Amino acid sequence: MADDYTTEPRATGNRSTVPVSTTFQDYISSQWAERTEGKPRPGEQGPFAAARRKRISAMHPGKRLIVPAGGAKTRSNDTDYAYRANSAFAHLTGWGSDSVPDSVLVMEPTADGHDSTLYFRKAAGRDSTEFYANPEIGEFWTGRRPSLAHVAYDLGLQTADLEGFSAVLDSTDADTLIVREADRDLTDQVDGRRLLAADTEALETDADAELARDLSELRLVKDDYEVHQMRLAVAATKQGFDDVIADRPAILAHSRGERLVEGTFNRRARAEGNAVGYDTIAASGDHACVLHWTRNDGQVVPGDLILIDAGIELDSLYTADITRTLPVSGTFSEVQRRVYEAVREAADAAFAIVRPGIRFHEIHEAAMAVIAQKTAEWGLLPVTAEESLQPEQQYHRRYMVHGTSHHVGIDVHDCAQARRDLYLDGVLEPGMVFTIEPGLYFQPDDLTVPEELRGIGVRIEDNILVTASGAENLSIGIPRTADDVEAWLKA
Numbered sequence: 001m002a003d004d005y006t007t008e009p010r011a012t013g014n015r016s017t018v019p020v021s022t023t024f025q026d027y028i029s030s031q032w033a034e035r036t037e038g039k040p041r042p043g044e045q046g047p048f049a050a051a052r053r054k055r056i057s058a059m060h061p062g063k064r065l066i067v068p069a070g071g072a073k074t075r076s077n078d079t080d081y082a083y084r085a086n087s088a089f090a091h092l093t094g095w096g097s098d099s100v101p102d103s104v105l106v107m108e109p110t111a112d113g114h115d116s117t118l119y120f121r122k123a124a125g126r127d128s129t130e131f132y133a134n135p136e137i138g139e140f141w142t143g144r145r146p147s148l149a150h151v152a153y154d155l156g157l158q159t160a161d162l163e164g165f166s167a168v169l170d171s172t173d174a175d176t177l178i179v180r181e182a183d184r185d186l187t188d189q190v191d192g193r194r195l196l197a198a199d200t201e202a203l204e205t206d207a208d209a210e211l212a213r214d215l216s217e218l219r220l221v222k223d224d225y226e227v228h229q230m231r232l233a234v235a236a237t238k239q240g241f242d243d244v245i246a247d248r249p250a251i252l253a254h255s256r257g258e259r260l261v262e263g264t265f266n267r268r269a270r271a272e273g274n275a276v277g278y279d280t281i282a283a284s285g286d287h288a289c290v291l292h293w294t295r296n297d298g299q300v301v302p303g304d305l306i307l308i309d310a311g312i313e314l315d316s317l318y319t320a321d322i323t324r325t326l327p328v329s330g331t332f333s334e335v336q337r338r339v340y341e342a343v344r345e346a347a348d349a350a351f352a353i354v355r356p357g358i359r360f361h362e363i364h365e366a367a368m369a370v371i372a373q374k375t376a377e378w379g380l381l382p383v384t385a386e387e388s389l390q391p392e393q394q395y396h397r398r399y400m401v402h403g404t405s406h407h408v409g410i411d412v413h414d415c416a417q418a419r420r421d422l423y424l425d426g427v428l429e430p431g432m433v434f435t436i437e438p439g440l441y442f443q444p445d446d447l448t449v450p451e452e453l454r455g456i457g458v459r460i461e462d463n464i465l466v467t468a469s470g471a472e473n474l475s476i477g478i479p480r481t482a483d484d485v486e487a488w489l490k491a
Contacts, residue, residue: 025129028132029126029127030126032126037146037147037150040149040150040153040154041153041154042153042154042156043094043154043155043156044225045094045096045155045225045316046094046154046155046156046157047156048094048223048224048225048226049091049092049093049094049155049156049157050156050157051223052091052092052218052223053092053107053114053116054113055218056092056107056211056214056215056218057107057113057114058113059214060177060211060214061109061113062109062174062175063109063174063175063176063177063207064106064107064108064109064168064171064173064174064175064176064177065105065106065107065114065176065177065178065211066104066105066106066107066168066176066177066178066179066186066190067086067088067089067092067104067105067106067107067178067179067182067215068086068089068102068103068104068105068178068179068182068183068186069085069086069089069090069095069099069100069101069102069103069104069105069120069182069183070085070086070089070101070102070182070183071101071102071183071185072101072136078135082275083099083101084097084274084275084317085099085101085103085317086179086181086182086183087317087410087411087414088179088182088212088215088216089103089105089179089182090316090317090410091215091218091219091410092105092215093105093118093155093157094155094157095118095151095155096274096314096315096316096317097273097274097315097316097317098146098315099120100120100121100145100146101137102120102121102162102183103118103119103120103121103162104118104119104120104162104165104183104186105117105118105119106118106119106165106168108168108174109174115158116157116158117157117158117159117160118151118152118155118157118158118159118160119159119160119161119162119164119165119168120145120148120151120159120161120162121137121145121161121162122145122147122148122161122162123139123144123145123146123147124138124139148160148161169189169190169193170193172197175207176190176193176194177207177208177210177211178190178208178211179208179211179212179215180205180208180209180212181212191203191205212417213417213418213419215417216414216415216416216417216418217415217417217418217419217422219407219409219410219411219414219415220407220415220418220422220423220426220429220432221429221430221431221432222409222431222432222433222465223431226318226409226410226433227431227433227465229314229316229318230318230320230408230409230433230463230465230474231474232314232318233273233277233311233312233313233314233318233319233320234320234322234463234474234475234477234478235477236268236269236272236273236312236314236320237310237311237312237320237322237475237478238322238475238477238478239268239272240264240265240268240269240272240310240312241265241308241310241322241324241478243264243265243267243268244261244264244265244308245326245488245489247260247261247264248328248489251264251300252300252301252302252328254299254300255299256296256297256298256299257284257298257299257300258282258283258284258287258296258297258298258299258300258306259282259296259297260300261280261282261296261300261306261308262280262282262296265280265282265308265310266280268312269312269313272312272314273312273313273314273315274313274314274315274317275313276310276311276312276313276319277311277312277313277319277320277321277412278311278319278321278412279294280294280296280308280309280310281293281294281296281307281308281309281310281323282296282306282308282310283296283298283306283307283308283309283457284298284299284300284301284304284305284306284307284328285298285301285304285305285306285455286443286444286454286455286456286457287307287457288305288306288307288325288441288456288457288458288459289441289442289443289444289455289456289457290457291401291402291441293307300328301328302328302329303328303329303333304327304328305325305326305327305328305332305336305340305456305457305458306325306326306328307323307324307325307457307458307459308323308324308325308326309321309322309323309459309461310322310323311412316410317410318409318410319408319409319410319411319412320408320463320474320475321408321412321435321461321463322461322462322463322475322478323437323459323460323461324460324461324478324479324480324485325340325343325457325458325459325460326485326489327485327486327489330486330489330490331486332482332485332486335452335453335456336456336458337482339440339442339453339456339458340458340460340482340485341481341482342370342371342374342440343438343439343440343458343459343460344460344480344481344482345370345374346367346368346370346371346374346438347367347436347437347438347460347462347480349366349367349369349370350363350364350366350367350404350405350436350438351436351462351464351471351473352366353366354428354436354464354466354470354471355428355466355469355470355471356427356428356429356430356466356468357427357428358427358428359425359426359427359428360405360423360424360425360426360427360428360434361424361425363404363405363434363436364403364404364405367404367436367438368389368396368397368400368404368438369385369389370438371396371399371400371438371440372385372386372388372389372396373385374440375388375395375396375399375440376388376396378453380396380399380448380449381395381396382395383395398446398448399440399441399442399449400438400439400440400441401441402437402439404436404437404438405434405435405436405437405464406434406435407423407432407433407434408433408434408435408463409433414433428466429466430466430467430468431465431466432465432466433463433464433465433466433474434463434464435461435462435463435464436461436462436464437459437460437461437462438459438460439457439458439459439460440456440457440458441456441457441458441459442454442455442456442457443455460480462474462475462476462478462480463475
């Protein structure tokens with residue numbers, strides 16, 4: 001990429017409608033009615049995003065902070081994936097699914113903090129060729145972009161045309177930090193200027209890593225807006241599960257019924273929000289023993305269980321992350337019920353200890369104590385449950401190799417760059433939101449388990465909010481006991 005961030009975006013030659021005559025250009029640029037955007041309204045997210053910027057400002061005084069939204073990502077040739085802005089950018093600006101690709105938040109240091117400006121590519125006028133001739137960003141191709149004034153009012157944030165961002169890059173008034181993974185091309189430009197200014201070949205990026213870490217840790221405790229968005233995301237996800245259950249006849253009739261599960265859920269995600277928060281797992285039969293089964297090309301057969309791990313991402317970009325395991329025929333067999341209720345018991349044991357002041361890893365330990373107990377009771381372990389729980393043994397983990405919890409929010413695995421002592425070993429605080437998701441997975445070829453268990457995979461996953469006095473299961477309204485699941489399927 002050229003060393004100019006405002007370089008014209010790519011345009012595919014065989015799709016471009018660059019005019020071959022001035023007659024065409026004059027004609028397509030004329031006789032357009034005057035348009036208005038409608039009266040802008042301040043969004044509820046603005047004050048919360050401003051408070052987040054204030055917190056990150058205090059952590060990096062005197063530093064210019066660059067947080068890119070990122071550009072579109074190529075799927076194949078000139079076809080892009082659906083656009084989603086970088087999570088740190090969305091968190092600090094409040095700009096969600098309607099954000100403009102290649103936008104950049106700049107926090108310029110001042111004597112008492114930072115001044116923030118959101119740079120994005122403003123709409124081209126009808127006197128330009130862009131609006132009809134550029135298939136990447138032209139209005140005829142991708143739709144209208146909002147005005148600078150409209151976005152500024154909506155977000156409560158100063159805006160500027162992206163053309164002015166080059167001057168920021170060239171400025172040497174302050175040390176610059178950047179969220180490196182958000183936009184690799186822009187990061188390369190920042191790095192190039194750093195090397196020139198320092199006249200060295202050694203590139204120092206530790207301060208960038210600290211910024212990314214701090215932005216990740218900033219999301220460990222959700223504010224009121226974020227908690228509300230999580231409630232809405234869970235409610236929408238419940239609708240998605242209801243849709244799948246209602247669509248069972250078509251799902252059962254299709255040779256790739258898992259794909260229909262995925263499609264039915266994704267339809268609700270597009271109707272109620274932006275998209276799914278991650279690739280839907282629709283794992284029927286022994287596919288449920290594959291933890292991240294997203295191929296979803298199998299048949300859904302009566303008598304089997306189907307594990308559905310899915311979440312709807314709202315236009316705010318906050319996502320739920322829920323798993324339910326359902327008996328395809330509507331009723332659990334005795335063996336399926338035994339495994340299912342063991343997993344639920346593990347989930348309930350983990351939830352029971354959640355309160356401010358405990359360590360995050362204690363949640364996993366509470367769940368694993370039940371998993372060890374159950375697998376020992378069933379004769380699957382060569383030692384007692386107590387012995388298996390010792391760090392040097394862990395036989396029970398053969399049947400549940402993953403962790404029990406992870407933070408969830410604007411990323412499905414939120415706060416992933418936070419330090420261990422604030423995440424895994426961190427102390428729970430009110431406002432934290434995370435999953436509890438124990439499981440048992442008996443591989444179809446596992447000779448350590450009796451044949452009746454082989455091919456059964458069960459996971460139950462809920463989204464948990466830490467409160468001042470304990471915890472709230474945000475997804476408690478999605479049936480989770482064996483009896484309630486059967487009643488749900490019969491409704």
